[in-house]
Amino acid sequence: MAQSKIAGIGMYLPKNTLTNNDMTKYMDTSDEWIQERTGIKERRFADRTGETTATMGAEAAKMAIERAGTTTQDIDFIIFATLSPDYYFPGCGVLVQRALNMKDIGALDVRNQCSGFVYALSVADQFIRTGMYKNILVIGSEKHSFGLDMSTSGRNISVIFGDGAGAVVLQPTEKEGQGILSTHLHSDGNHAEILAMYNPGTHANHWAQEKLADFNDAEIADMFMSHAMVEKKQNFPYMNGPAVFKMAAIKFPEVINEALNKNGLKASDIDLLVPHQANLRISQFLENEMGLKDKVYNNIQKYGNTTAASIPIALCEAWQEGKVKEGDLICLAAFGSGFTWASALVRW
Numbered sequence: 001m002a003q004s005k006i007a008g009i010g011m012y013l014p015k016n017t018l019t020n021n022d023m024t025k026y027m028d029t030s031d032e033w034i035q036e037r038t039g040i041k042e043r044r045f046a047d048r049t050g051e052t053t054a055t056m057g058a059e060a061a062k063m064a065i066e067r068a069g070t071t072t073q074d075i076d077f078i079i080f081a082t083l084s085p086d087y088y089f090p091g092c093g094v095l096v097q098r099a100l101n102m103k104d105i106g107a108l109d110v111r112n113q114c115s116g117f118v119y120a121l122s123v124a125d126q127f128i129r130t131g132m133y134k135n136i137l138v139i140g141s142e143k144h145s146f147g148l149d150m151s152t153s154g155r156n157i158s159v160i161f162g163d164g165a166g167a168v169v170l171q172p173t174e175k176e177g178q179g180i181l182s183t184h185l186h187s188d189g190n191h192a193e194i195l196a197m198y199n200p201g202t203h204a205n206h207w208a209q210e211k212l213a214d215f216n217d218a219e220i221a222d223m224f225m226s227h228a229m230v231e232k233k234q235n236f237p238y239m240n241g242p243a244v245f246k247m248a249a250i251k252f253p254e255v256i257n258e259a260l261n262k263n264g265l266k267a268s269d270i271d272l273l274v275p276h277q278a279n280l281r282i283s284q285f286l287e288n289e290m291g292l293k294d295k296v297y298n299n300i301q302k303y304g305n306t307t308a309a310s311i312p313i314a315l316c317e318a319w320q321e322g323k324v325k326e327g328d329l330i331c332l333a334a335f336g337s338g339f340t341w342a343s344a345l346v347r348w
Contacts, residue, residue, distance in 0.1 A: 002172035003179035004128035004136075006346065008070070010063025011166045011316040012056045012141075013303065014046040023159055026150040034159045039280020043162030043304030045145040052086045054095035056165035057141035060312070061096060068169035070135055072100045075169070077133045078107040079124050081116030081140045081308040083337070084147065085109070088200070096139065113195075114276045114336020115185075116140060116308035117166070118344050121332070122183035124170045125344075134172060140308035141165035147197070149236040157239050160279075162304030166312020181345040182262045184255055188339045195244050195337040197237040199229055248282055251341040253289050256333050259345040267291055269329055272318060276334035277303070277310035297323065307336065324348055 019042045020031035034040055046056065057080060065072060080093040093107030112119040117140035124136040144161035148154060173179045229235055252275065260266055267290045275283055277300035287296045297318045306313060311332050318324050328348045335341040 001129045002131070002174055003181075004125045004170045005173040005175075005179035006168045006348070007171040008064040008066065008068025008169040009167070009312065009316045009319055010060045010065075010067060011164065011313045012059035012063070013164045013313070014044045014051055014056070016045045016047065017042050018045055020159070023155075027155040027158070028152040029155050029159060037281075038160055039283075039298075039301055040160065040304050041301045043302075044164055046143050046163040048146070051143070051163075053082050053084050053141045053143045053165075054086045054092040054099065056143065056163070057082075057092060057139040057167065058096045058099040060141065060165040060167035061100065061137055061139055064167040064169050065137070068135070068171065070169065070171075072102050074135045075102055075137045076105050077124070077127060077136045078102075078105065079110060079120040079136065079138045080107065081110040081112065081120040081138075082142055083111065083113045083116070083197075083307055084142045084144055092139075092141065096137075110308075112308075112336070112340050112342075113338065114278060114305075114307045114310070115334040115338070115340040115342045117276075117311045118183065118332055118334045118342035119185055119340070121168070121170070121180070121344055122185055122342070125180045125183055128170055128172050131172075136170045137167060138170060138312075139165065139167040140310070140312045142306050142309045144307070147236065149233055153233065154236055156241055157237050160305050162306050164303055164306045164309045164313050166309050166314075166316055168312060168315075178347050181347055182259055183342065183344045184258045184262070185342045186251070186255065186340065191243070191247065191339045192337075193238075194240045194339075195238070199235045245279065245282065247339060248278060248335040249285055251335050251339070252282065252286055252333055255335075255341050255343040256286075256290065256331055259331060259343040263345055265329070265345070270295055270331050271328035272297055272323060273331045273333065274311055274315050274318060275332075276307070276336065277305055277314060278335065279305075
């Protein structure tokens with residue numbers, strides 16, 4: 001079977017830049033506080049109405065398609081990873097198909113949050129290997145800013161996230177040893193509520209029972225979306241930061257080593273590790289833990305955590321800076337809500 005290679009890569013970032021000092025206008029925080037905990041200095045926020053998750057994904061896709069030396073009419077499948085879709089349904093994949101005037105090809109949406117892009121890449125890789133498709137567009141895009149609690153009560157989450165999109169085009173390659181060597185996907189739903197956006201949802205009485213104490217019976221009956229939910233800020237994401245950090249510090253090196261072991265390689269063989277941009281402190285931990293000095297690419301300082309978009313944005317930026325060259329061994333790794341975690345080993 002032919003392996004798949006990343007033939008083209010692109011990214012899109014909104015023009016609106018919010019520094020940590022800008023965030024102090026909305027909440028009790030400081031540049032020092034944010035940088036100490038996350039490493040973030042600034043992030044991009046999309047226009048409230050002029051840019052959406054799908055439109056940003058489409059812009060990144062245009063760049064990736066052009067760099068792959070192909071056209072929108074050659075794309076035969078779309079996989080779109082996001083946690084912040086334009087609509088509850090339909091998914092963003094069909095919106096990109098419409099925006100780029102593509103043929104009536106299939107479109108698949110992946111909802112694996114921070115691990116979404118690696119999951120999507122893995123699915124695309126299997127389609128290429130089996131010969132089902134020849135040009136697959138894989139997109140990771142997020143517009144977090146529309147759903148953040150920009151007040152002091154929400155600062156632990158709101159200072160972390162930013163908006164943006166990245167995309168790649170996967171094609172088959174016959175070149176020996178080139179392309180995606182392997183992908184590795186995992187999950188543990190026992191911790192699903194530690195990092196989640198509960199509402200709107202169809203969970204009714206099933207989810208996080210202790211949180212239902214804030215509601216009376218009438219409000220619970222109207223749980224999908226209600227005035228009470230908004231008043232009590234139950235429509236914003238929830239995260240137990242220390243618990244997430246602790247698990248990420250275990251699973252990141254574990255899934256990276258899994259990929260290396262699968263291919264008979266070791267950490268010193270990696271030319272560049274591109275982790276999901278969750279927290280600069282996690283990346284620094286990985287660098288020290290795995291002996292990857294100056295081999296871990298980070299741009300969370302400029303863009304914050306763009307979840308499903310963070311790996312393709314970082315990979316694109318690294319490639320543009322000449323840090324990704326033909327023959328290089330590139331490792332992609334992610335950990336996030338679910339919990340889900342994943343890795344991909346790529347020979348460029």
